Amino acid sequence: MTGKLVFAVPSKGRLMEDTTKVLAQHGLTLRKTGHARGYRGSFDELPEIEVAFVSASEIAAQLKSGAVHLGVTGEDLIREQIPDAEARVNFIAALGFGHADVVAAVPDFWIDVRTMADLDAISGPFRRTHRRSLRVATKYLNLTRRFFADRGLTDYRIVESLGATEGTPAAGTADLIVDITSSGETLRANALRILDDGVMLRSQANLVVSQAASWGAATRALEAEVRRRFQG
Amino acid sequence: MSAEPVRQFANLEAQAQRIMGVFTHAGYEAVAPAIIQPAEVFLDAVGEALRARTYVFTDQNGAELCLRPDLTVPTCRLHLARGSQAQLPARYCYNGPAFRFQAAGADLAHPREFRQAGIEAFGAPDAVQAEAETLAIMVDALSAAGLDRKQLHLKFGDLYLMRALLNAVDMPASWRSRLKAKFWRPSAFRAELKRLTGDAASRGSMLPPALIEALAKAAPEDQDAVISAHLEGARLETFGARSIAEITEHARVLMDEARAAPLPAATAALMEAYVAIEVPCREASGKIAAIAASAGIDLARPLERFDARLERFAALGLDLNAATFSGDFGRSLEYYTGFVFAIAAPGLPQLSPVAGGGRYNGLMRLSGSPVDIPAVGAAIHTERLLAAIDGGVS
Numbered sequence: 001m002t003g004k005l006v007f008a009v010p011s012k013g014r015l016m017e018d019t020t021k022v023l024a025q026h027g028l029t030l031r032k033t034g035h036a037r038g039y040r041g042s043f044d045e046l047p048e049i050e051v052a053f054v055s056a057s058e059i060a061a062q063l064k065s066g067a068v069h070l071g072v073t074g075e076d077l078i079r080e081q082i083p084d085a086e087a088r089v090n091f092i093a094a095l096g097f098g099h100a101d102v103v104a105a106v107p108d109f110w111i112d113v114r115t116m117a118d119l120d121a122i123s124g125p126f127r128r129t130h131r132r133s134l135r136v137a138t139k140y141l142n143l144t145r146r147f148f149a150d151r152g153l154t155d156y157r158i159v160e161s162l163g164a165t166e167g168t169p170a171a172g173t174a175d176l177i178v179d180i181t182s183s184g185e186t187l188r189a190n191a192l193r194i195l196d197d198g199v200m201l202r203s204q205a206n207l208v209v210s211q212a213a214s215w216g217a218a219t220r221a222l223e224a225e226v227r228r229r230f231q232g
Numbered sequence: 233m234s235a236e237p238v239r240q241f242a243n244l245e246a247q248a249q250r251i252m253g254v255f256t257h258a259g260y261e262a263v264a265p266a267i268i269q270p271a272e273v274f275l276d277a278v279g280e281a282l283r284a285r286t287y288v289f290t291d292q293n294g295a296e297l298c299l300r301p302d303l304t305v306p307t308c309r310l311h312l313a314r315g316s317q318a319q320l321p322a323r324y325c326y327n328g329p330a331f332r333f334q335a336a337g338a339d340l341a342h343p344r345e346f347r348q349a350g351i352e353a354f355g356a357p358d359a360v361q362a363e364a365e366t367l368a369i370m371v372d373a374l375s376a377a378g379l380d381r382k383q384l385h386l387k388f389g390d391l392y393l394m395r396a397l398l399n400a401v402d403m404p405a406s407w408r409s410r411l412k413a414k415f416w417r418p419s420a421f422r423a424e425l426k427r428l429t430g431d432a433a434s435r436g437s438m439l440p441p442a443l444i445e446a447l448a449k450a451a452p453e454d455q456d457a458v459i460s461a462h463l464e465g466a467r468l469e470t471f472g473a474r475s476i477a478e479i480t481e482h483a484r485v486l487m488d489e490a491r492a493a494p495l496p497a498a499t500a501a502l503m504e505a506y507v508a509i510e511v512p513c514r515e516a517s518g519k520i521a522a523i524a525a526s527a528g529i530d531l532a533r534p535l536e537r538f539d540a541r542l543e544r545f546a547a548l549g550l551d552l553n554a555a556t557f558s559g560d561f562g563r564s565l566e567y568y569t570g571f572v573f574a575i576a577a578p579g580l581p582q583l584s585p586v587a588g589g590g591r592y593n594g595l596m597r598l599s600g601s602p603v604d605i606p607a608v609g610a611a612i613h614t615e616r617l618l619a620a621i622d623g624g625v626s
Contacts, residue, residue: 083335109468111439111459112482117427121410122474122482130473133276145284152420154413157275158283170471191469 004050005219007226008062008071011039011053015205018097019072022205026229049222057081063089066212069219070226076102076180076203080140090209093230098205100180102140104147104198107169107176108191115196116151119176123155126175137161137174140200144178147200166190243618244347247377248327251349251612254373255325258365260351263324265306271296277305277567277598285332299331304567304592304609307352308599318601321355327614342584343615349373350589350611354596360537362608363571363591364544370575370587370610371550377612378621379586385554385576387585388513389561391415392570393520396534397506400524401499403428404492406485411503418507418560425503428495438490439483447483455480502527509559513542516557541571562590569593573610577620586620587612 009023009030010016020030029044030051041051052068059073060081072095082088106113113119123134134156138144141158148156159174166186168174178200181187187194207230209223256262275283275298287299300306303326312318327349338344351369356362367386375381394415398408407428414421439447443462450458456476463470470476505523509516517535524531546552562572572590580586589610596605 107470107472107474109463109470110474110479111443111462111466111468112479112486117410117424118482118486120413121406121485122478124409124413125478125481126474129475129478142284149417150419152414152417152424154416172472175472175474191471 003216003218005048005070005222006050006052006068006213007043008052008054008059008068008073009041010056010059010072012055015056015072015098016053019095019205022095022097023072028226028229046222046225048218049226063208063210064212066210066214069210069213069215069223071208071210072205073208074098074100074203075206076100076140076143076201078206078208079201079203080143083142083146088211090211092207092209092227095205095207098203100182100203101199102143102178102180102201102203103187103194104136104144104178104200105166105176105181105187105192105194108193110193113195116148116153116198119195120151120153120155123153127155133157134176135159135174136176136178137165137168138178139165140178143200147178166192240618244614247614247618247621248347248349250376250378251373251614252325252327254369254376255349255351258351258369258372260323260325260353260369263307263310263326264328265300265303265310265326267300267306267329268297269300269306269309271298273309273600274298274300274305277308277595285335287331287333301332302330303328303348303350303611304352305595305599307609308354308596308601308607311352311354312596312600318605319355319603321353321357323351323353323356325349325351347614348611349614350609352607352609354607355605356608359570359591359606359608360541360544362606363541364548366589366608366610367545367573368548368550370589370612373612374575374577374587374617377617379577379617382551383578386513386550386552386556387561387574387576388516388555388557389559389572389590390538390557390570391562391568391572392591393531393534393538394506394559396531397503397524397529400529400531401502401527403495403499404485404488406489407492407495421507422504425495425500429497429500431494439486443483444487444490447480447487455484459483498527502529507559509557511557513552513555513557520559567592567595567598571608577617579620579623580616584613584616586616 009019023030027045030041031044032041034040039053041053043049054062056073057077059071060077062068063071064082078085078089113122126134136144136156137159139162144158161168165177165179167190168177170190252262271288282301286301289297291297307324307326311322328347329345330348331345334342334344351366353362353366371381371384374384395412398411411424414424446458447455459476459480502523509519511519517539521531521535542552562568568590570591574585574588577586587610591608593604593606596607
């Protein structure tokens with residue numbers, strides 16, 4: 001153990017750009033070290049911190065395991081990957097970008113289904129007619145199970161979907177979906193509609209602290225310094 | 233979790249022999265259902281909640297399989313695989329591993345691999361007798377394994393009574409089936425009661441007024457066409473498995489519900505009072521009868537059956553003095569349909585009974601049977617039993 005504080009930043013795309021911008025606004029200028037496509041970096045103002053460029057979903061896993069001390073990632077990924085998130089990580093600051101809602105959506109022509117209670121009401125008749133449960137396509141297995149269980153909906157099956165989830169009802173591989181949406185445009189294009197009470201989580205990028213990482217006096221002092229810049 | 237020590241293995245094996253000895257002596261045929269089960273059939277039968285705790289995997293041919301999370305459904309499937317013989321009454325016993333993912337991490341009281349020893353009776357003509365025998369044999373088996381009978385705490389529940397109560401209360405059929413389905417989730421059940429006691433608007437889900445009017449005017453056989461015309465007018469494209477006829481069917485239910493008067497607050501209070509019951513088992517029927525009578529409901533026949541069962545327990549030599557009844561009990565065990573019980577032993581956490589079981593009349597059909605087959609069964613958590621005999625888990 002080097003005793004360094006490791007700070008994970010999304011490694012590509014819009015998320016990385018927005019993260020870089022917001023960190024700079026809070027007085028942390030991000031710089032990649034080594035060659036331009038390297039996966040390590042540092043902050044000009046706090047050179048003791050080691051920055052790791054990691055994919056956003058991997059950041060949630062590393063915060064959970066404690067492989068990194070701090071990280072920027074979507075709340076949806078944290079809540080999905082860490083069932084007991086409150087016990088394992090602390091949310092320091094919502095960063096104001098990467099907005100996405102995790103929602104339950106049904107075919108728009110299901111005019112008789114507007115709420116989770118309606119979905120529950122049709123689940124029994126659906127099973128009797130089709131001799132199978134309603135299928136829900138999603139990559140958010142844990143969020144879906146928790147949300148549906150809280151609302152007493154039990155007669156359904158999850159079909160794991162790792163891409164193009166919104167196309168599964170039309171393709172016939174699922175009856176409804178749980179997915180992220182920012183503008184709702186993709187859902188509309190696929191003739192899907194969010195249930196009135198179907199917003200499961202309003203997510204955005206967050207600065208998150210791992211409780212599982214190995215913490216010492218030096219790393220705690222650096223964390224306090226980062227915190228101060230965001231909560232100041 | 234690390235591999236079990238040799239001593240633990242030897243003790244579990246010896247214990248299993250004593251337990252299986254009791255089962256086979258009582259006339260239960262020893263079977264070894266498959267550990268690897270087809271995920272589709274299995275998970276449809278047990279529901280998504282247990283699915284979250286089931287190890288599911290895909291084999292080299294792309295078939296979706298799972299490691300059985302308990303032995304009841306595998307035993308149902310084994311029975312059904314016997315074809316025409318499946319119509320005949322049968323009694324099975326087993327001892328073998330089951331697998332469950334433990335979200336909070338595995339520990340001694342909640343291992344991810346554990347051995348279940350249990351019995352299942354299918355198609356028994358005398359339901360009360362079959363239930364009483366099941367409980368008595370479980371107590372015999374625990375006693376043969378080394379637990380003191382006098383130290384066992386029996387806890388009873390009865391989902392049949394809850395259904396009888398719901399059936400006796402006046403409300404739209406769709407509300408009744410919704411409350412029955414929600415009984416498994418106490419918070420959702422309470423929320424549903426609250427929703428149904430509100431007025432039609434607060435119950436939510438209204439169809440467009442023009443559509444309601446058109447549906448109300450149309451003859452039943454023309455209502456599908458009304459829905460179709462509405463969808464066309466609103467340019468709503470149809471796709472997937474759900475048909476217009478299914479939408480019409482549910483629309484009718486919604487219209488009936490909208491017309492129905494709210495559920496009286498007294499009825500909701502009655503339900504809440506029932507699930508709050510927690511009494512010595514011999515006082516249960518009196519207490520339930522009193523609660524029902526205060527709402528003008530007569531539960532004499534279901535309660536007679538409940539009392540007959542207690543008498544049968546006593547006749548089989550079970551000590552009922554310390555046994556309790558809970559109106560709430562059975563709510564976490566989704567496939568049970570009637571009498572349920574748990575047996576707790578000293579030294580184990582309250583929520584970790586050493587054995588449990590009950591009646592699950594719907595499970596055979598969910599496991600693929602074309603007809604209903606009454607079923608009752610129970611299983612022992614053998615590692616917990618061994619821990620209880622060794623003086624409890626720390």
